[in-house]
Amino acid sequence: MAMVCLTDFEEYAKEHLSKATWDYYAAGADECCTRDDNLLAFKRIRLRPRILRDVSVCDTRTTVQGTEISFPVGIAPTAFHCLAWHEGEVATARATEAVNTCYITSTYSTCSVEEIVAAAPGGYRWFQLYVYRNRKVSEQIVHRVEALGYQALVLTVDVPYTGKRRNDIRNQFKLPPHLRVKNFDGVFENAGPEEYGVPANTLDPSISWKDIYWLQSLTRLPIIIKGILTKEDAELAVEHGVQGIIVSNHGGRQLDGDPATIDALSEIVDTVQGRIEVYLDGGIRTGSDVLKALALGAKCVFIGRPAVWGLAYKVRHVSHNPRSTAQPLLTLLSGHRRPAGCKHHVMNFSIKLESALGHCDKAAKGLNVRSSSLGQ
Numbered sequence: 001m002a003m004v005c006l007t008d009f010e011e012y013a014k015e016h017l018s019k020a021t022w023d024y025y026a027a028g029a030d031e032c033c034t035r036d037d038n039l040l041a042f043k044r045i046r047l048r049p050r051i052l053r054d055v056s057v058c059d060t061r062t063t064v065q066g067t068e069i070s071f072p073v074g075i076a077p078t079a080f081h082c083l084a085w086h087e088g089e090v091a092t093a094r095a096t097e098a099v100n101t102c103y104i105t106s107t108y109s110t111c112s113v114e115e116i117v118a119a120a121p122g123g124y125r126w127f128q129l130y131v132y133r134n135r136k137v138s139e140q141i142v143h144r145v146e147a148l149g150y151q152a153l154v155l156t157v158d159v160p161y162t163g164k165r166r167n168d169i170r171n172q173f174k175l176p177p178h179l180r181v182k183n184f185d186g187v188f189e190n191a192g193p194e195e196y197g198v199p200a201n202t203l204d205p206s207i208s209w210k211d212i213y214w215l216q217s218l219t220r221l222p223i224i225i226k227g228i229l230t231k232e233d234a235e236l237a238v239e240h241g242v243q244g245i246i247v248s249n250h251g252g253r254q255l256d257g258d259p260a261t262i263d264a265l266s267e268i269v270d271t272v273q274g275r276i277e278v279y280l281d282g283g284i285r286t287g288s289d290v291l292k293a294l295a296l297g298a299k300c301v302f303i304g305r306p307a308v309w310g311l312a313y314k315v316r317h318v319s320h321n322p323r324s325t326a327q328p329l330l331t332l333l334s335g336h337r338r339p340a341g342c343k344h345h346v347m348n349f350s351i352k353l354e355s356a357l358g359h360c361d362k363a364a365k366g367l368n369v370r371s372s373s374l375g376q
Helices: 006-016 019-026 033-044 089-099 113-119 135-148 166-171 210-218 231-239 261-272 287-295 305-312 320-329 360-367
Strands: 062-064 067-069 073-075 102-105 124-129 153-156 223-228 244-247 277-281 300-303
Touching (some): 033 261, 033 287, 089 102, 089 124, 089 305, 102 300, 113 124, 113 135, 135 210, 244 261
Parallel strands (some): 073 102, 073 300, 244 277
């Protein structure tokens, strides 16, 4: 069967992965309402196209944290890639290096950060970080990834405790004996029952805003907070001197009842007012999803589960898929750029692109679409 869209890869992965592995990747918290709404929320948004605009030249390049990438879709941090394909995160790193985009490496990788760098030495990588009760564990990995040339830290802030993922509980999910969280080799030995490859209750539930200053004292790397969903927390993130926000609900895997990330995006963009970069993950499946997020103010989006489906299909360039749909679609919707500061107008779930896409300096500028185009 020809693999035409990301849904095709999803169906292939569901058919060929073990039930426990599929359930782990697909899992949402509790009733999975937030997980499912991440996708449905994009479908509620309508696009308002403009016509007869010269879109003969289209450039999808953008910059994130000052580094140019080929298009505004990166790979979100997802754990245990070796469950899907034996090369795991090494294959993911090679793929993102080949297409010149950003790969956020998960703490819970089944390849070590050193192996990932060796496999794709020219790749652009950020590292996703948790804070542990034993702060030395977090400190040591921060110093490791900085020395290896990772270019930002992505602090996940929505996991004081792990969400209740019912199928994982039913399946009594554990990593198979031949796999482990390699970044913690020799760190958690004989430490009791495991939860997702590390001892249970190792994450620090006391983490608070003051810990942003602690993290800043450890590193010169940019710090990006992943898990912001409200304007109040967005403002606090700016006040605490971070360099970016990823609007994220952890793929619906933590608190069931959170808003869909695309629904939360606008208030965060309006609050931040361009002071730091805003990104989004959750529910991105098509080029039009990418466009909608950019139109509402995201600088770049990140995909998680689709990358794993691509590994299950044993392909190295799954990230080509949203790119191949996004670029031509970016020529079908176009509007002249208007001065920065134009407000977004979303009425009856319809993006008024003549304003939202014209809000280029704050929202769509990252797409660098030439000659007045933002289209899909």
